[in-house]
Amino acid sequence: MRLYIKYISIHLKSQMQYKASFFLMIVGQLLLSFTVLLGLYFMMDRFKTVGGFTLEQVLLCFAVVLMAFSLAECFARGFDLFPEMISNGEFDRVLVRPRGIIFQVLATKVEFSRLGRLIQAAIVFTYAIPASGVIWTWDKILTLVLMVVCGALIFFGLFLVYAGFTFFTIEGLEFMNVLTDGGREFGTYPYSIYGDGILKFLTYVIPLALFQYYPLLYLLGKKKDIFYMLTPLLGLLFLIPCYLIFLFGLSRYKSTGS
Amino acid sequence: MSTYFSLLKMRFLNSLQYRAAALAGIATQFGFGFMFISQYLAFYRVNPLAFPMGIDQVVSYIWVQQAFLTLYMTWFFEGDIFSAIVSGQVAYDLARPMDLYGKWFCQCVATRLARAILRCFPVLILGLLLPKPYALTLPSDGLQFLLFVISSILTLGVVVAFSMFIYISTFYTLSPTGVRIISSVFADFMAGSIVPLPFFPDGFRQIAELLPFAAMQNMPLRIYSGNISGMEALYGIGFQLIWLVILVTGGKLWMKKALKRVVVQGG
Numbered sequence: 001m002r003l004y005i006k007y008i009s010i011h012l013k014s015q016m017q018y019k020a021s022f023f024l025m026i027v028g029q030l031l032l033s034f035t036v037l038l039g040l041y042f043m044m045d046r047f048k049t050v051g052g053f054t055l056e057q058v059l060l061c062f063a064v065v066l067m068a069f070s071l072a073e074c075f076a077r078g079f080d081l082f083p084e085m086i087s088n089g090e091f092d093r094v095l096v097r098p099r100g101i102i103f104q105v106l107a108t109k110v111e112f113s114r115l116g117r118l119i120q121a122a123i124v125f126t127y128a129i130p131a132s133g134v135i136w137t138w139d140k141i142l143t144l145v146l147m148v149v150c151g152a153l154i155f156f157g158l159f160l161v162y163a164g165f166t167f168f169t170i171e172g173l174e175f176m177n178v179l180t181d182g183g184r185e186f187g188t189y190p191y192s193i194y195g196d197g198i199l200k201f202l203t204y205v206i207p208l209a210l211f212q213y214y215p216l217l218y219l220l221g222k223k224k225d226i227f228y229m230l231t232p233l234l235g236l237l238f239l240i241p242c243y244l245i246f247l248f249g250l251s252r253y254k255s256t257g258s
Numbered sequence: 259m260s261t262y263f264s265l266l267k268m269r270f271l272n273s274l275q276y277r278a279a280a281l282a283g284i285a286t287q288f289g290f291g292f293m294f295i296s297q298y299l300a301f302y303r304v305n306p307l308a309f310p311m312g313i314d315q316v317v318s319y320i321w322v323q324q325a326f327l328t329l330y331m332t333w334f335f336e337g338d339i340f341s342a343i344v345s346g347q348v349a350y351d352l353a354r355p356m357d358l359y360g361k362w363f364c365q366c367v368a369t370r371l372a373r374a375i376l377r378c379f380p381v382l383i384l385g386l387l388l389p390k391p392y393a394l395t396l397p398s399d400g401l402q403f404l405l406f407v408i409s410s411i412l413t414l415g416v417v418v419a420f421s422m423f424i425y426i427s428t429f430y431t432l433s434p435t436g437v438r439i440i441s442s443v444f445a446d447f448m449a450g451s452i453v454p455l456p457f458f459p460d461g462f463r464q465i466a467e468l469l470p471f472a473a474m475q476n477m478p479l480r481i482y483s484g485n486i487s488g489m490e491a492l493y494g495i496g497f498q499l500i501w502l503v504i505l506v507t508g509g510k511l512w513m514k515k516a517l518k519r520v521v522v523q524g525g
Contacts, residue, residue: 024436032443039452042459047304174282178289186293193300194293 003099007107015112022113029116033066037124040188051193053220058189059128061216064144065187067121068151068211069180070114076156077111082163092255101250105163134219143215143229150232151211155180157242158206164242167249183208190216210235261356262364269368273376280376283328287381291324295392310456314395315483319454321385321394322482323475328373329414330475332449333442335421336366343428352517359513362425366418398484405491409478412498416473419505420445426509429516449474456485473501 015022040062044055053061073080082105085091094104134140162176183206186194191202191209202209211232218228298316302309309316323330339362342348351358385394397403424438431437446452448471455476458466466472477494480486486494 021436028436028439028443031440035443035447035452038447042453042457043301045459046308046457047301050300050304174279175285175289178286178293182290182293186297189297189300194296195299198293198296 004103004107008110011110012112025113026116026119029113030120033117033120036185036188037062037120051190053190053193056128056131056133057216057220059124060132060134060219061190061212062188063121063124063128064147064151064216065184065212066117066124067148069155069184069187070117070121071148071152072155072159074111074114074118076106076159077114078105078108079156079159079163081109083166086166089255091253102160102246132220134221139229140219143219146229146232147211147215147219150235151208154207154211154235154238155183157239158183160239160242160246164246164249167253179206179208187212207235207238210238262360265361265364266368266371269365270372273369273372277376280373283373284377284380287324287327287377288384291320291381291385292392294320294324299391311454311480311483311485313391314393315485316454317392318395318483319479319485321381323451323479325378325381325385326374326410326475326478328377329370329410330417330449330451330478332417332420332445332451332474333439334370335424335438335442336362336369339365339425340428343425348520358517359422359510363418363422366421367414370414370418397482398487402481402484402487402491405495406478406482409481409491409495409498412495412502413474413478415502416470416498416505419502419509420470420474422509423505423512426513426516429520445471445474448472450476450479454479456480470501470505473498 040058041055044050044058048054050058078085085094085105085108094101097104129136158176158180162180165176187208191213192199199209199213202213214223214228214231217223218225295317298313298320302313306313311319328334342351348358351361354361382394385392386396388394397406421442424441427437448466448469450472455463455466455472477486477498481491481494
């Protein structure tokens with residue numbers, strides 16, 4: 001852990017060397033998802049509700065997903081760049097070092113410019129948290145924290161799967177974007193609006209709905225059952241198959257030799 | 259002219275090599291299309307009367323948009339061009355007896371065209387085979403389809419002419435990322451890639467429809483879906499043509515100016 005903090009501080013220092021470019025990247029990242037927010041606003045302004053959720057409630061959902069995703073992307077960027085690591089042979093160096101592999105890949109890159117999205121999520125939160133009409137008792141606060149933290153971990157799991165597949169394909173698999181970028185993009189609305197089939201898929205196969213839709217119901221008081229509050233924790237089980245896929249890929253690893 | 263043509267062919271063949279990537283792209287585009295349509299269907303269930311265009315028009319809009327994504331996207335740039343400018347390799351290009359603007363323009367057009375041709379058919383066919391309400395509908399008649407093709411070609415020109423501005427700006431900034439992200443994201447939104455223009459609120463929509471971005475994917479997609487037809491479609495095509503001429507002329511002039519003061523960085 002201490003080593004990881006050391007790595008983080010090194011990355012921060014190195015990225016701060018180019019201050020202007022660093023801040024421009026943050027602004028760029030901020031704008032990038034701003035248009036999504038604008039689109040959401042146009043649609044909600046026209047239709048007022050969707051799937052039984054109001055604008056403020058959808059914004060709450062938007063901010064949770066955006067924050068979870070940007071946290072995952074900021075820290076797990078190493079896995080996003082994994083295809084590069086494999087194809088230029090850098091991964092061989094990782095294998096001979098006396099530290100955990102996942103740890104080392106995590107430590108290769110911490111992308112602070114991704115925090116632009118995090119800032120935007122925080123801004124939306126400051127509006128949506130009071131405006132959503134939720135009475136913020138301790139259990140609601142805990143639910144929100146669980147949603148963001150577990151959401152970040154589930155997205156991290158998806159990055160891990162992506163890296164695992166890279167062992168076979170060498171190239172990155174573009175299709176995984178439907179799950180990662182798509183999960184973020186479509187997570188702006190509660191996953192229930194996409195219909196039962198997709199909700200079931202996102203509950204049992206790729207459990208994105210477990211940190212988004214179900215706890216949101218608890219948060220908004222639509223469901224009183226404490227089970228709904230704890231569904232994000234259930235979603236963490238997803239990390240087990242993700243880890244196994246990564247390990248399986250690792251066992252089949254052949255160096256590209258460059 | 260034949261130089262441009264062989265350049266086009268070379269690029270085209272080069273891009274056709276990446277078939278596996280195209281397959282993955284098709285699956286991705288199909289997934290995204292399906293989700294977007296589900297999203298609009300959810301809004302449609304809330305209030306069909308608030309829909310500014312027919313639901314089957316929206317569905318067609320999305321499928322055709324996904325099928326020709328590589329033709330319409332504003333956020334795609336040729337990495338070679340940026341690196342040629344930054345590394346100073348552009349000096350070689352300038353020594354060639356060929357207009358640099360034309361060369362780059364061709365290169366961009368060819369890459370996009372090759373990718374689109376590889377990717378569009380599977381998405382379109384799958385869209386046509388899907389059951390209602392997800393089904394892609396064909397244009398009402400042959401004329402409408404012809405107008406769509408013309409408008410698509412013009413869109414390709416406008417999008418590439420727009421991206422030329424960003425390439426040229428690299429002569430001044432040398433670090434393209436910031437400008438690139440911001441301008442392309444803005445253009446993409448105003449062209450109707452996230453929400454089609456008819457869904458924009460009044461006032462905002464009228465302004466958006468005058469900007470060059472409305473001459474991008476907005477036009478062919480709305481013509482295909484039948485949202486714009488007849489005389490209105492012809493006006494739309496005229497509008498695209500005007501913007502194409504303005505952007506190309508402006509781009510050429512700016513390029514001439516930029517090249518006068520270009521400093522080739524070492525090497």
